[in-house]
Ligand SMILES: Cc1cc2nc3c(=O)[nH]c(=O)nc-3n(C[C@H](O)[C@H](O)[C@H](O)COP(=O)(O)OP(=O)(O)OC[C@H]3O[C@@H](n4cnc5c(N)ncnc54)[C@H](O)[C@@H]3O)c2cc1C
Ligand SMILES: Cc1cc2nc3c(=O)[nH]c(=O)nc-3n(C[C@H](O)[C@H](O)[C@H](O)COP(=O)(O)O)c2cc1C
């Protein structure tokens with residue numbers, strides 16, 4: 029029996045399966061050959077192209093687009109993947125509006141950038157669909173390296189090390205590899221099991237042993253890894269979640285947004301995933317937006333995203349804020365949670381309006397309540413369970429140069445490490461660069 | 473409102489836009505609709521001798537090159553002259569001319585290089601009431617192998633001879649259509665003039681292979697794995713046609729010889745440029761094949777509004793105005809000094825000017841860390857390449873240095889008096905400058 033969006037409580041099947049299917053289809057559908065040709069024609073082949081400088085992995089964008097123009101998307105894919113082995117995922121999830129496309133001269137001059145992300149997907153999809161893995165390994169070096177975390181940073185590092193001829197073992201605490209590509213990214217950005225397919229494709233390089241279900245701190249110790257391997261790369265991401273610190277936070281149906289999203293990403297049938305009628309999300313970043321939008325797409329009637337500061341301070345880009353608004357998410361800014369009310373399970377969330385006074389946030393004393401069957405917390409993730417002996421800086425593993433930590437022979441990259449935005453593409457860049465540095469240190 | 477009507481070698485038409493002899497003019501159904509759309513005249517698709525009509529290939533007959541967004545820039549074809557029976561064409565020509573007396577209807581002809589053949593066909597055309605004939609000495613494929621088309625057009629003596637035969641055997645004006653597949657277009661034009669031609673029309677299509685299929689290793693268009701050179705036309709050939717028209721217009725031996733311009737004319741502006749170089753009217757083929765007959769409305773409106781804005785009441789007011797400004801390189805003023813100027817407000821910072829100038833030996837554009845592009849006057853040779861590669865029209869312009877100003881590149885002041893190569897000190901055969 030299907031439910032309606034109006035039904036109170038946390039229930040499954042608010043929308044018919046076909047609506048759910050349509051709601052979770054590709055956010056940016058793939059370009060067909062003709063669309064790709066038209067899109068590629070707009071690129072000016074800029075000198076010292078600003079788009080390339082804005083790409084954390086420094087993909088040669090004018091070159092790959094020219095390769096598409098000249099009818100060789102396979103050459104374009106090689107150009108992309110040689111800089112960014114997860115170019116397929118990045119093409120889908122990069123907030124291009126704040127990266128390459130933001131500075132594209134077409135955007136600056138005409139308000140409409142070259143569609144770099146979609147062109148990148150066009151090229152990489154074609155190569156991956158053909159089952160081609162365009163890289164091969166150098167002669168074996170006999171060196172062994174441990175990578176902790178099979179997210180974008182760990183995978184990029186492992187691939188580059190394998191290419192250099194090293195033997196790599198990747199450990200991950202979760203049952204599946206991919207990190208947030210598999211458990212975190214919004215479902216409509218990476219449809220059709222792409223995250224898993226991309227990992228399979230990446231592993232075709234050879235020389236990488238994947239050990240899932242093995243957690244550092246539980247099943248492994250850093251000391252033992254340093255003992256056994258020639259180098260260690262740490263990329264466990266941010267496993268901890270910040271708490272609200274408001275009374276009532278422990279009521280039922282008060283959840284971490286990342287856990288809700290992970291469950292959603294792993295659900296085999298989204299129409300069977302329970303969701304509230306009234307959903308409140310607290311936070312202002314990508315996670316908050318993704319939780320709110322996906323709650324709406326599952327059929328939640330009222331989804332309200334509440335952020336404690338003004339719009340301009342939200343970490344989510346204007347594009348993402350507009351996306352949320354277009355999907356019917358109500359965004360309230362300048363309000364902070366003061367209490368979660370309910371009897372057993374959450375019923376209402378109480379907020380206080382805020383003002384910003386020279387960067388400092390102050391409550392105004394005026395409050396309001398929002399009905400809530402579910403409350404998703406998305407006020408940030410943090411490093412959890414970092415091994416002893418590592419220098420920590422600003423809540424992250426301190427690194428210098430290409431991911432060197434305070435411990436000899438230990439590198440770190442991705443969300444867990446200091447420096448850089450917490451983005452898939454940044455994690456890839458840091459993993460790749462650490463691999464180059466490890467290689468230089470071992471073979472230099 | 474400017475008067476666009478023309479009287480070209482006695483043939484009147486309400487505007488200078490004619491459809492060139494080609495598929496759009498191959499039958500009554502088309503020509504009637506072309507006239508209804510507003511075309512001032514047509515040159516009927518080339519007729520051959522009476523008898524079994526020629527046959528065309530049954531595979532593809534066009535090859536092409538494209539610009540951005542697949543805009544057709546150049547077309548090539550391996551089509552022959554009309555493949556419909558002579559008497560059908562003649563009957564249709566007569567019917568159309570009867571119903572459209574104010575439009576120009578010229579009939580293109582190609583028959584063997586014997587006077588008898590021309591003597592047979594000319595009276596048949598005359599009988600239709602057509603306004604004139606165009607001798608197709610241009611077609612570069614298929615017919616040339618049979619001793620017609622460009623096989624005649626490449627031999628000035630034949631042109632003169634055939635033109636003479638035609639003039640002797642008809643009262644209709646005779647226009648000689650020239651092939652560009654020769655070294656110096658003035659020789660065939662002079663031959664036509666000597667033979668008594670009323671006018672020349674040019675250009676016909678250019679020998680070409682547009683592409684090679686790298687899978688089958690066949691030139692395109694491919695007929696069962698083989699291809700042949702075809703005739704090239706469309707926007708890409710306009711510069712070649714403009715030059716050939718200008719060469720004839722400024723040739724003293726061709727003085728007074730009317731020219732019907734053909735080759736890549738796609739817009740009113742293209743047509744105006746040919747008229748400025750001395751053409752009396754403009755024939756269009758590929759543009760009509762690409763976009764349909766309706767484009768003539770843009771051509772008429774654009775030309776007449778431009779003429780109004782310029783104060784030209786009639787076409788004669790500007791026809792040939794650019795001819796005196798076509799000269800030889802040696803007479804160009806070497807004391808005319810310009811420098812590239814970048815309008816920083818229009819610049820979109822793509823850096824293409826930089827790449828072009830940097831890699832083309834001048835290194836005259838500087839680039840700052842903030843992507844500000846500036847011209848270095850001490851290196852700029854004024855070549856204009858940056859202007860041509862800049863994606864923003866009007867962003868880079870060439871500014872003239874006033875006489876007396878310092879040219880930072882040469883360290884010399886710009887002289888007030890013009891001086892060309894004929895008086896340049898580096899020229900071994902320079903005339904002494906008085
Ligand atoms: C909801 C959400 C949406 C996002 N959307 C986008 C987006 O659209 N675009 C974008 O660019 N970025 C997005 N991000 C950010 C992006 O996902 C991360 O920046 C990126 O995944 C970081 O990669 P990583 O390899 O450092 O860490 P992760 O992807 O987090 O991978 C870390 C891996 O380490 C494993 N691990 C953790 N602890 C241990 C341990 N002790 N032992 C062994 N293994 C361990 C984890 O299981 C995980 O597989 C999003 C993040 C979230 C949370
Ligand atoms: C398919 C095709 C067939 C042509 N057939 C003839 C022809 O029969 N007789 C002729 O004189 N010119 C013929 N031409 C040449 C055109 O009349 C014209 O001279 C040439 O295409 C250049 O003009 P454009 O650039 O406007 O097309 C043909 C051109 C094309 C494209």
Ligand code: SF4
Nearest residue numbers: 071072074079132133
């Ligand atoms: S900035 Fe835009 S136009 Fe220039 S190279 Fe990059 S994608 Fe192409």
Ligand code: SF4
Nearest residue numbers: 829852853855856858
């Ligand atoms: S005109 Fe030529 S030399 Fe001068 S700046 Fe432009 S490209 Fe360089």
Ligand code: SF4
Nearest residue numbers: 819820822823825862
């Ligand atoms: S080519 Fe034109 S738009 Fe591009 S940087 Fe140079 S001046 Fe600016």
